[in-house]
Amino acid sequence: xxxxxxxxxxxxxxxxxxxxxxxxxxxxxxxxxxxxxxxxxxxxxxxxxxxxxxxxxxxxxxxxxxxxxxxxxxxxxxxxxxxxxxxxxxxxxxxxxxxxxxxxxxxxxxxxxxxxxxxxxxxxxxxxxxxxxxxxxxxxxxxxxxxxxxxxxxxxxxxxxxxxxxxxxxxxxxxxxxxxxxxxxxxxxxxxxxxxxxxxxxxxxxxxxxxxxxxxxxxxxxxxxxxxxxxxxxxxxxxxxxxxxxxxxxxxxxxxxxxxxxxxxxxxxxxxxxxxxxxxxxxxxxxxxxxxxxxxxxxxxxxxxxxxxxxxxxxxxxxxxxxxxxxxxxxxxxxxxxxxx
Ligand code: FE
Numbered sequence: 406x407x408x409x410x411x412x413x414x415x416x417x418x419x420x421x422x423x424x425x426x427x428x429x430x431x432x433x434x435x436x437x438x439x440x441x442x443x444x445x446x447x448x449x450x451x452x453x454x455x456x457x458x459x460x461x462x463x464x465x466x467x468x469x470x471x472x473x474x475x476x477x478x479x480x481x482x483x484x485x486x487x488x489x490x491x492x493x494x495x496x497x498x499x500x501x502x503x504x505x506x507x508x509x510x511x512x513x514x515x516x517x518x519x520x521x522x523x524x525x526x527x528x529x530x531x532x533x534x535x536x537x538x539x540x541x542x543x544x545x546x547x548x549x550x551x552x553x554x555x556x557x558x559x560x561x562x563x564x565x566x567x568x569x570x571x572x573x574x575x576x577x578x579x580x581x582x583x584x585x586x587x588x589x590x591x592x593x594x595x596x597x598x599x600x601x602x603x604x605x606x607x608x609x610x611x612x613x614x615x616x617x618x619x620x621x622x623x624x625x626x627x628x629x630x631x632x633x634x635x636x637x638x639x640x641x642x643x644x645x646x647x648x649x650x651x652x653x654x655x656x657x658x659x660x661x662x663x664x665x666x667x668x669x670x671x672x673x674x675x676x677x678x679x680x681x682x683x684x685x686x687x688x689x690x691x692x693x694x695x696x697x698x699x700x701x702x703x704x705x706x707x708x709x710x711x712x713x714x715x716x717x718x719x720x721x722x723x724x725x726x727x728x729x730x731x732x733x734x735x736x737x738x739x740x741x742x743x744x745x746x
């Protein structure tokens with residue numbers, strides 16, 4: 406049913422038929438799920454007159470679609486919240502290399518794809534948040550330490566089917582090896598406050614409700630909660646403090662992931678697609694992201710929002726983000742073997 410719906414939607418949004426011709430438009434297949442995106446694309450349309458069409462679905466559905474549509478695909482850009490899925494799309498031959506001096510100088514060297522198939526638009530850290538009533542900052546240190554017995558029944562995290570957790574586990578496998586990752590997962594599951602359920606926001610709400618003390622969440626959700634108009638969300642945001650794990654001298658830094666874009670292999674509106682990526686990584690585009698979604702900017706000349714800045718700077722795990730795709734299957738196997746639902 407979903408598939409039929411999307412097909413009809415595509416036909417409405419994008420000229421249907423066998424002949425692919427370039428129009429004054431750009432077609433996005435996007436995994437992003439934030440209200441800032443609409444604003445971003447409206448601004449771009451106003452500036453350039455290029456219409457932005459968006460099809461939203463989860464990354465694997467979009468990859469499947471790109472694959473099935475092949476040369477006839479109307480997609481120009483594949484937008485994700487996970488370098489792992491961009492790696493997967495590139496590995497399947499669904500992307501082409503991106504060449505633009507503007508983008509190249511806009512984005513931070515550290516966040517770039519070494520193979521040139523995708524670009525970062527923002528990044529986010531998968532951090533710890535803790536109850537500001539029941540936990541002291543001094544008791545926290547690393548992701549690894551979350552298996553410590555002192556946290557029995559205290560840890561909140563969403564399900565392992567979620568891409569953010571899969572990317573985190575991939576980073577742990579890449580850094581610590583499979584054996585230690587299995588032990589880590591087992592230890593963490595033992596410390597769960599409840600069976601994994603809900604979104605990242607729901608884990609923070611559960612801390613506020615006293616159901617657990619520490620949650621593993623993406624950084625920007627704290628900014629979103631603290632700026633929410635819903636009282637429950639605002640209260641959840643206020644009940645926790647932010648902690649960046651693995652910051653010690655000999656530690657690797659906190660796990661980050663990018664939200665990024667790949668240029669589709671058969672992009673019919675390639676010029677427009679490049680223009681959009683140039684805009685999104687420009688100062689204006691980046692400021693729209695940081696001030697509305699509380700993500701970190703991919704452009705080092707733009708500062709994070711005030712709230713995000715107030716958390717201070719942190720050391721980033723320098724792992725090649727393509728590893729988040731390369732170790733994905735192994736990560737999923739470890740979840741299954743160790744009972745992380
Ligand atoms: Fe998200």
